[in-house]
Amino acid sequence: MTWLITGGAGYIGAHVVRAMAEAGERTVVYDDLSTGVAERVPQEVPLVVGSVLDGEKLARTLAEHEVTGVVHLAAKKQVGESVDLPLHYYRENVEGLRVLLEAVTAAQVPSFLFSSSAAVYGMPDVDLVTEETPCLPLSPYGETKLAGEWLVRATGRATSLATASLRYFNVAGAATPALADTGVFNLVPMVFEKLTEGAPPRIFGDDYPTPDGTCVRDYIHVVDLAEAHVTVARALRSTPGHDLTLNIGRGEGVSVREMIDQINAVTGYDRPPTVTPRRPGDPARVVASADRIATELGWTAKYDVEDMITSAWEGWVRLHPEAARS
16 A cells, blocks of 8 residues: 655645654655755655646556555645736645545545645634534635535545545644744744744734634644554545544634733743734634544544643744753
8 A cells, every 4th residue: 555645845744744754654745845844754655746737647647556445634734825816826735635636546546535724613612613504605715625525525425435535623833843834824933933023922802702702723733743644544444435524623722812821831931922903704603522433433633722832832943042041
């Protein structure tokens, strides 16, 4: 069994490659390196540099490496950017997926795991988001992920392809400092950046209907997320015709203010946040129900928020040594 990991040189993708290797699975990485880092890919893992829009290269890669399963993580993923560049996001995320699925079905690859997102839910007015919660995405990014789920599911039903769509919640942490997230788009690295600059972390709105007035989110350690991929991939391999849609989270809400307090504690800083106006489209609370994957596949998260922050901070200090507290 050989798994093709698209986007395998990215932050999440590199962790999936690592988890697959630890589980004894063979992998091949396919990445255009637009945001991925080649050095994240282990030397023993083949790296093919290419776009998912290149059907011919995909077909050659699937054949040359005798690929029997695909984990598709390659995508554009910045919500704000997607609002400004919707055509780019639809081309990369939806057309790229269509081209990939065309190559996969032509090669008769039996298993396909799709990286989706909690962004498909939009602003759910529920305490816990289940897989049956209506999907009303608020951004072109979220729309492309929902459209991707539809395309994957429809392809599976029309062929013998076993499929799964994993809806990630807020990912943080690192397995090793070298695999830490190098982007500054999510809460944890955004707070790290402010602390390093000597500036107060920012809270976007403190008047939400939550216990402390700040937004509440479900955070999942990237190592847990990667191990969920292994669990689901093996389920697809063992059960032809599978069609799974699964939330990947911890089922525990943490507010922005609570996260900043914990970051201050872990890093040794003591810098109170400043409150700025709300950002348009931020829901008050988005917390997963992770019951389905636990019941059906026996997977549950192992790591807590402190683990996420500690491991992410070690990676941040590796790249920004000036941030370390003496």
